[in-house]
Structures are given as C-alpha cells and as structure tokens.
Amino acid sequence: MGESLSDIGEKEILNRLKRFVSSGQISDDTAEINSLGKKLLINTDVLVEGVHFDSLTTSPSDVGWRAITANISDLAASGVDQLIGVTIGLIAPPETPWNWVEELYVGMKESLRPFQGEILGGDCSKGSARIVAITAIGTLGPLRLHRANAVPGDWIVTSGPHGLSRLGLALLQTETIVQSSSLSNELKAKSIEAHKRPTVPMQSLKNLITSKPKDLPWRAAGTDSSDGLLEAIKNLCESSNCQALIERDKLPTNPEWPLGKLWEEWCLNGGEDFELVLSLPPSWAKEWIKINPLSKAIGIMRAGKPNIFWANNLQKINLEVDFQHF
Amino acid sequence: MGESLSDIGEKEILNRLKRFVSSGQISDDTAEINSLGKKLLINTDVLVEGVHFDSLTTSPSDVGWRAITANISDLAASGVDQLIGVTIGLIAPPETPWNWVEELYVGMKESLRPFQGEILGGDCSKGSARIVAITAIGTLGPLRLHRANAVPGDWIVTSGPHGLSRLGLALLQTETIVQSSSLSNELKAKSIEAHKRPTVPMQSLKNLITSKPKDLPWRAAGTDSSDGLLEAIKNLCESSNCQALIERDKLPTNPEWPLGKLWEEWCLNGGEDFELVLSLPPSWAKEWIKINPLSKAIGIMRAGKPNIFWANNLQKINLEVDFQHF
Numbered sequence: 001m002g003e004s005l006s007d008i009g010e011k012e013i014l015n016r017l018k019r020f021v022s023s024g025q026i027s028d029d030t031a032e033i034n035s036l037g038k039k040l041l042i043n044t045d046v047l048v049e050g051v052h053f054d055s056l057t058t059s060p061s062d063v064g065w066r067a068i069t070a071n072i073s074d075l076a077a078s079g080v081d082q083l084i085g086v087t088i089g090l091i092a093p094p095e096t097p098w099n100w101v102e103e104l105y106v107g108m109k110e111s112l113r114p115f116q117g118e119i120l121g122g123d124c125s126k127g128s129a130r131i132v133a134i135t136a137i138g139t140l141g142p143l144r145l146h147r148a149n150a151v152p153g154d155w156i157v158t159s160g161p162h163g164l165s166r167l168g169l170a171l172l173q174t175e176t177i178v179q180s181s182s183l184s185n186e187l188k189a190k191s192i193e194a195h196k197r198p199t200v201p202m203q204s205l206k207n208l209i210t211s212k213p214k215d216l217p218w219r220a221a222g223t224d225s226s227d228g229l230l231e232a233i234k235n236l237c238e239s240s241n242c243q244a245l246i247e248r249d250k251l252p253t254n255p256e257w258p259l260g261k262l263w264e265e266w267c268l269n270g271g272e273d274f275e276l277v278l279s280l281p282p283s284w285a286k287e288w289i290k291i292n293p294l295s296k297a298i299g300i301m302r303a304g305k306p307n308i309f310w311a312n313n314l315q316k317i318n319l320e321v322d323f324q325h326f
Numbered sequence: 327m328g329e330s331l332s333d334i335g336e337k338e339i340l341n342r343l344k345r346f347v348s349s350g351q352i353s354d355d356t357a358e359i360n361s362l363g364k365k366l367l368i369n370t371d372v373l374v375e376g377v378h379f380d381s382l383t384t385s386p387s388d389v390g391w392r393a394i395t396a397n398i399s400d401l402a403a404s405g406v407d408q409l410i411g412v413t414i415g416l417i418a419p420p421e422t423p424w425n426w427v428e429e430l431y432v433g434m435k436e437s438l439r440p441f442q443g444e445i446l447g448g449d450c451s452k453g454s455a456r457i458v459a460i461t462a463i464g465t466l467g468p469l470r471l472h473r474a475n476a477v478p479g480d481w482i483v484t485s486g487p488h489g490l491s492r493l494g495l496a497l498l499q500t501e502t503i504v505q506s507s508s509l510s511n512e513l514k515a516k517s518i519e520a521h522k523r524p525t526v527p528m529q530s531l532k533n534l535i536t537s538k539p540k541d542l543p544w545r546a547a548g549t550d551s552s553d554g555l556l557e558a559i560k561n562l563c564e565s566s567n568c569q570a571l572i573e574r575d576k577l578p579t580n581p582e583w584p585l586g587k588l589w590e591e592w593c594l595n596g597g598e599d600f601e602l603v604l605s606l607p608p609s610w611a612k613e614w615i616k617i618n619p620l621s622k623a624i625g626i627m628r629a630g631k632p633n634i635f636w637a638n639n640l641q642k643i644n645l646e647v648d649f650q651h652f
Contacts, residue, residue, distance in 0.1 A: 004421050040366075042446060044413035044461055048453045087370035089415065089459035095330050120368060123459075127374045133415035133449075133459030135370060 039140040040084070043074045049130040057172070060100045062196045063132070064107025066272070070226055071136040072115060073200045073274040077224040080205075081141030083115040088122035089133035096130065104132070115202065143209055145222030150240035150279035154221070154301040157285045159204035159276040160294040161254045162229045163263065166270025168195025177262060187256045198274045204292050205276060211287040221279035228269045230308060230317065232277035233299075237306040240279070245311040246299035268317070365466040366410070369400045375456040383498070386426045388522045389458070390433025392598070396552055397462040398441060399526045399600040403550040406531075407467030409441040414448035415459035422456060430458070441528065469535055471548030476566035476605035480547070480627040483611045485530035485602040486620040487580045488555045489589065492596025494521025503588060513582045524600045530618050531602060537613040547605035554595045556634060556643065558603035559625075563632040566605070571637040572625035594643070 045067070049055055053063045072083060088108070092101065108119060117136070168191035170178045212218070221240055225232040229252070233244050252275075253267050279301050280288065289295050299311060308317045371393070375381055379389045398409060414434070418427065434445060443462070494517035496504045538544070547566055551558040555578070559570050578601075579593050605627050606614065615621050625637060634643045 004423055007424070042413060042461075042463065044415050044448050044459070046415040046417055046449045046451050046459060048417060048451050051451055051453065087368060087461055089370050089372040089461075091372055091374060091457060098329050098333070122370050123372045125372050125374050125377055127377065127457060128454045131417060131453060131457060133370070133372060135368075135413055135415075135461040137368065137463070 039144075040137055041075050041078050041080050041140050042135060042137045043071055043078075044133065044135040045071050045074070046131060046133045055100070055130060058196075059107075060103035061107030061110070064104040064109075065111040065197055066107075067132050067134055068108045068111040068136075069198050069200055069274060070272075071134045072111075072117070072138075073224040073226055075136055075138045076200050076202060076205050077145060077222050077276060079141050079143045079145045079222070080138040083112075083117035083136065083138040085118035085120040086112070086134050086136045087120050089131075089135075090122065090124040091127035091129070091131040091133075092124070093128060093130070094126050100130075111197075115200075141205075141209060143212075143218050143220060145220055145278070147221060147223050147235050147239035149219055150221035150236050150242055150301050151219075152242050152301050152303040153282070154279040155282050155285035155297045156233060156236075156244055156246070156299040156301060157278050157280055157289065157295055157297045158225065158229065158252050159201040159278075159292060160273070161252050161257070161267075162225060162273045162275065163253055163257065163267035163270045164191045164194035165198060165272040165274075166195075166266040167191040168193070172196075181258060183258070184256055187254060190254070195272070198272060200274055201276055201294075204288075204295060207291050208276075208278070208288055211284065211291055213281075213283050213287060216281055216284055219281075220284070223277055225273045225275045225277050226271065228271040229273065229275075229277065230268045231271075233308055234306070236277065236279050237301075237308065240301070241306060242301045243304040243306055244299050244301055244308045245314075246308060246317065247311045250296065250298050252296040252298055365470075366463055367401050367404050367406050367466050368461060368463045369397055369404075370459065370461040371397050371400070372457060372459045381426070381456060384522075385433075386429035387433030387436070390430040390435075391437040391523055392433075393458050393460055394434045394437040394462075395524050395526055395600060396598075397460045398437075398443070398464075399550045399552055401462055401464050402526050402528060402531050403471060403548050403602060405467050405469045405471045405548070406464040409438075409443035409462065409464040411444035411446040412438070412460050412462045413446050415457075415461075416448065416450040417453035417455070417457040417459075418450070419454060419456070420452050426456075437523075441526075467531075467535060469538070469544050469546060471546055471604070473547060473549050473561050473565035475545055476547035476562050476568055476627050477545075478568050478627050478629040479608070480605040481608050481611035481623045482559060482562075482570055482572070482625040482627060483604050483606055483615065483621055483623045484551065484555065484578050485527040485604075485618060486599070487578050487583070487593075488551060488599045488601065489579055489583065489593035489596045490517045490520035491524060491598040491600075492521075492592040493517040494519070498522075507584060509584070510582055513580060516580070521598070524598060526600055527602055527620075530614075530621060533617050534602075534604070534614055537610065537617055539607075539609050539613060542607055542610055545607075546610070549603055551599045551601045551603050552597065554597040555599065555601075555603065556594045557597075559634055560632070562603065562605050563627075563634065566627070567632060568627045569630040569632055570625055570627055570634045571640075572634060572643065573637045576622065576624050578622040578624055 047053060047067050068086060171188055171192055221236050223232045223235050237244050251267050257263055285297055289297060309315060310317060373379060373393050497514055497518055547562050549558045549561050563570050577593050583589055611623055615623060635641060636643060
C-alpha cells in the first residue's frame with residue numbers, strides 16, 4: 001500500500017502538495033487571485049468535528065462564529081481590504097438535528113456582520129462526521145502581507161494580548177488550575193468571550209496601512225496567531241529564513257495576567273487568539289503601536305537559521321505544540 | 327432533539343438555508359461576486375467517499391478529475407468566461423495512503439489543464455472518511471445563465487448525448503444488461519471514457535455567445551445535467567415556473583444507442599453527463615445547433631405548473647431519481 005498520511009505527517013503532505021499549487025495558500029495564509037487589475041484573496045479551511053471542534057461542549061453558533069473568524073483572520077493576515085464573502089461546504093450525519101445546522105449558520109452570519117461579508121453559497125452532503133469547509137474571498141488592499149517578508153532588524157509586533165482564548169477554555173472546562181487562581185470576574189468574562197466569540201483585529205490592519213512612514217516601501221511580514229503566538233513567529237522565521245529574539249518581560253498578555261510557567265505557556269502556545277503577528281521596520285512598528293493601544297513590540301528578527309530565542313539569555317524557546325491535524 | 331436532517335430532507339435543508347445566503351448558488355449553480363466592475367463566478371462542491379465516489383472502484387485520479395469537472399460544469403452552466411482556479415479542502419483518515427492523495431491531485435491537475443485553471447490553495451485535515459471540498463472561481467462572460475430565465479415558447483436544447491456515463495459505469499461494473507447487449511467497441515470505449523473522464527462542453531458555451539441573434543437580449547436559461555437530463559429540465563421548470571414538453575423521438579443519445587426502456591431511462595436519468603441543458607428563444611437555438619454538431623433540440627417550454635410531459639401524448643414523465651445526498 002505504500003506510506004500513509006500518518007506515516008509522513010501533515011507538514012510533508014503540504015510540502016508534497018506544493019508542486020500542484022500555483023500560489024500562496026499552502027505556504028502562506030491565502031492565495032492571491034489577479035483578477036483583471038483587481039487582486040482578490042481567497043482562503044479555504046476545513047473544520048472537522050472531533051478534530052477542530054467538539055459538538056458536545058461547543059454550541060453550533062459558536063462553532064460557526066469561530067469557523068468564519070478563523071478564515072477571515074487568514075485574509076486579514078494577508079492584507080485584505082474588504083471581505084466579499086464565504087462559501088460553505090457542510091457535511092453532517094443524517095441524524096444531525098436541523099437546529100444544529102441552523103444555529104451553525106446563525107453563528108456564521110453573526111460573525112460576518114461586522115465585515116459586511118455574505119455567505120455566497122455552498123453545498124451540503126451526508127457523511128459520518130460534521131465537517132465545515134469554508135472558502136472566504138476578499139479584495140486585497142495596498143499592503144500584501146506575506147510570511148516570507150521579514151528581514152533582520154525588523155521588530156516583531158502583535159496586535160493584542162494572547163492566552164485569553166486558552167484561559168476561556170479552561171474556565172469553560174472548569175480546569176483545576178483556574179479554579180484555584182484568583183482571577184477578576186472581568187478577566188474571566190473577557191476570556192470566555194475570547195474563546196467563544198473571537199474577533200479579527202481589522203482596525204489594527206487598517207491602522208497598519210495608515211501608519212506606514214512615507215519613506216518606507218510596502219514591505220511587511222505577517223501571519224495570525226490562530227495556532228498560537230510561538231507558532232506564528234516560527235512560521236514567519238521559517239518562511240523568511242531568519243530568527244527571532246523574544247523579550248520575556250514583554251510578552252503580550254492582559255494587564256491582569258498572572259505570573260507563572262503555565263500562564264506564560266498559555267500566552268505562547270494557547271492558540272486561537274487570532275491576533276496579527278507582524279515583522280516590521282522599527283519606525284513603522286513605532287508608528288503603528290502609537291495608534292494601536294493593545295499592540296505590543298515583543299522582539300526582533302535577526303539573521304540566522306530559523307529559531308526562536310529568549311533575548312535575555314539566548315536560550316532556545318522550545319515548542320511543545322500540537323496543531324498537526326493528522 | 328427536534329427534527330433531524332434526515333427527517334426534513336435535502337430540499338428542505340437547502341430551502342431553509344436560503345435565508346442565510348445572499349445570492350445564487352443555493353437556488354442556482356453558482357454564486358456571483360461583483361468585484362469592482364468585474365463579475366466572478368464561484369462554486370463550492372463537497373464530495374464524500376461512499377456518497378459521491380467509491381474508493382474501491384474508482385481510481386483517485388478519476389475521483390479528482392470528476393470532482394473538478396463537476397465543479398467547472400457548474401461554472402459553465404452559469405456562463406463562465408475564463409476559469410481562474412480552484413481551492414481544495416481535503417479530509418482523509420490518517421491511514422489513507424499518500425499515493426491516493428497524490429493521484430487525486432494528479433487527476434485534478436489534469437482536468438484543469440484544458441481550462442488553464444490553477445489549484446489556488448486549500449487545507450487538509452484528518453477525518454473518518456475521505457472528503458474533497460472544491461471551490462472553483464472564474465470570470466463571468468457576457469451571458470449570465472440562470473435556471474430561472476426560461477420562458478414559454480423557448481426551445482429546450484442540450485449540448486450533447488446523454489446516458490454514456492451511466493453505460494460506462496455499467497460496463498465497468500459488468501452489469502448483466504450490458505453483457506447481453508451487442509454494443510460496438512467504439513461505443514463501449516466512449517462510454518467508459520465518459521464515465522471516468524467526463525468533459526465540460528466549454529466550446530458549446532462559447533458558441534452560444536457567438537450564435538446569439540443580434541436582435542435578442544442576453545436572456546437564456548441554463549443548467550448542467552450532472553444529476554441527469556430530466557433533473558436538469560425539472561430544475562429549469564421549477565426555477566422558471568413553466569413546464570416542458572419533451573419529444574420522445576428526439577432524445578439526445580449517441581447514434582448507436584440501443585432502443586428500449588432501460589436505454590431511455592439511462593438517457594433521461596443516468597446522470598454525470600455534464601452537458602449544458604438550455605432554454606433558448608427558437609431563433610437562437612437554431613443558430614446554436616447549426617454550429618454545434620452534437621447539440622440537439624429536445625422539446626419546448628410552455629406556461630403551466632412545473633412538470634415535464636411527453637409532447638406526443640401529454641403523459642407526465644415520472645422521475646424516479648435519487649440524487650438526494652441525505
């Protein structure tokens with residue numbers, strides 16, 4: 001039978017698929033379509049029950065909201081100007097309650113509203129599990145963000161705090177650690193909201209465009225932190241072939257965030273934060289931070305083999321993440 | 327738990343989904359995107375192992391070829407001008423051989439080649455079954471075909487013969503009926519090819535545009551016969567609120583097609599023929615047929631409750647089709 005997908009792993013699968021793919025989305029967040037003078041961004045994500053979401057613990061409207069948000073987040077991390085809409089491929093077992101599907105679509109519509117995006121169409125079929133395949137399409141603005149655009153000397157910046165979604169999950173699952181922590185009700189509520197109804201920092205992206213110093217070209221690297229902050233930085237490093245130094249005391253957390261190993265871990269690897277993670281020339285980064293109250297500079301890029309180090313002791317930051325979907 | 331998807335059926339599911347969908351593809355073959363002066367067509371299809379294809383009897387490259395063809399066929403039936411590309415969402419169990427995936431993509435690339443379309447990107451994940459979700463996008467030409475554009479007095483025409491794909495399947499499965507029939511080797515080969523490697527009649531679509539009489543507006547109804555010829559006509563009738571009279575002696579079959587109930591049934595309901603089924607003003611239909619050797623006029627539209635009748639005796643043609651995917 002030859003080697004199986006589990007033999008070679010997702011990374012290698014994607015690598016092997018590259019030769020079939022003309023542009024961006026395999027190695028970047030989206031693919032670009034040059035459509036008669038106007039460039040569009042298009043992105044497809046699949047979400048599988050039991051892999052990306054759990055129907056027993058997540059309401060269908062939250063599944064729908066997050067599915068759309070994750071997709072728009074990829075468009076934002078590539079420089080989308082205006083969302084056009086999404087198509088939805090839905091698969092579900094015949095015994096699925098209609099309500100589940102309806103609420104899923106309600107959640108999707110709700111999450112599209114602030115972006116004035118439409119559900120353009122789709123398809124549905126029976127299958128053994130619940131699966132949502134979403135394709136989002138939007139127009140590209142003046143700044144095309146690529147993962148591969150970072151250069152040594154850049155500042156690494158992010159549009160907001162990280163770890164909230166992971167904390168929200170812990171609270172919803174009443175994990176022991178959060179029961180014994182003294183957290184304000186405000187932080188708890190914010191974290192649960194961040195987990196159930198994450199948002200895309202579209203205003204931060206618009207601010208990125210208006211804050212560019214006139215003497216700089218439109219060159220910036222970007223991705224989103226849907227798979228975690230460290231994973232995002234790692235992707236920038238690997239695509240740009242440079243290394244990151246991260247300031248341990250500048251991690252982007254909520255002001256009330258507790259100290260400790262676990263909390264640092266959640267900031268770095270919690271995932272599903274959907275913030276922009278950018279690599280920018282310092283002067284651009286400074287201007288952007290000025291007008292983005294939640295944004296933060298967290299490190300710099302330097303020449304060298306792709307790796308991430310703590311800036312103070314040059315210790316390698318070890319990733320123990322599992323966002324592989326095979 | 328309330329009613330399930332199997333309780334209400336696919337039709338009602340789609341009907342209920344309509345209120346969430348801004349445009350076309352739920353009630354038509356594709357959705358239209360008005361992108362700054364240039365309209366695009368986008369279409370998403372999901373294909374599920376065991377529902378739409380059988381991995382045991384169909385090679386992965388044939389699965390890939392047909393998946394893409396089905397999708398492009400929907401764009402053609404809406405008036406695509408130029409295919410831009412497709413995105414692919416792939417789900418497969420971890421134990422799936424890599425070769426299966428590779429060959430799937432090979433088949434997809436092969437089918438895209440004549441249209442100069444690209445695989446723009448995609449996503450993949452594990453899941454319990456093999457599933458392919460395809461989104462195709464292309465630019466819209468001067469003629470926007472809609473299912474709802476038929477009017478009484480139109481001719482019903484189709485771009486080519488029907489039933490070949492079904493015969494091909496019968497031959498591949500060595501069904502008894504075809505073993506006892508005397509069929510030429512040429513017809514057998516053609517039918518197997520039509521089943522394994524169907525094509526989209528893109529030239530017929532181009533001819534439709536060049537053959538329009540100058541005095542007529544750009545008004546034509548169209549769909550494709552992927553779910554069978556009768557199903558296509560039924561969809562035109564229902565969307566346009568009119569009824570079809572079909573000439574029994576003008577069914578669009580291969581010249582060597584045998585006579586008999588089963589063979590007529592395969593022409594009407596075989597499915598996967600991917601021909602254009604159009605409703606046109608007679609003068610346009612005549613011009614189109616002149617330059618399309620395989621095309622055929624098979625009936626007319628008239629006012630009345632959506633139904634399909636034999637023209638000679640006004641007997642209702644009963645559909646016994648099952649293309650419901652729930």
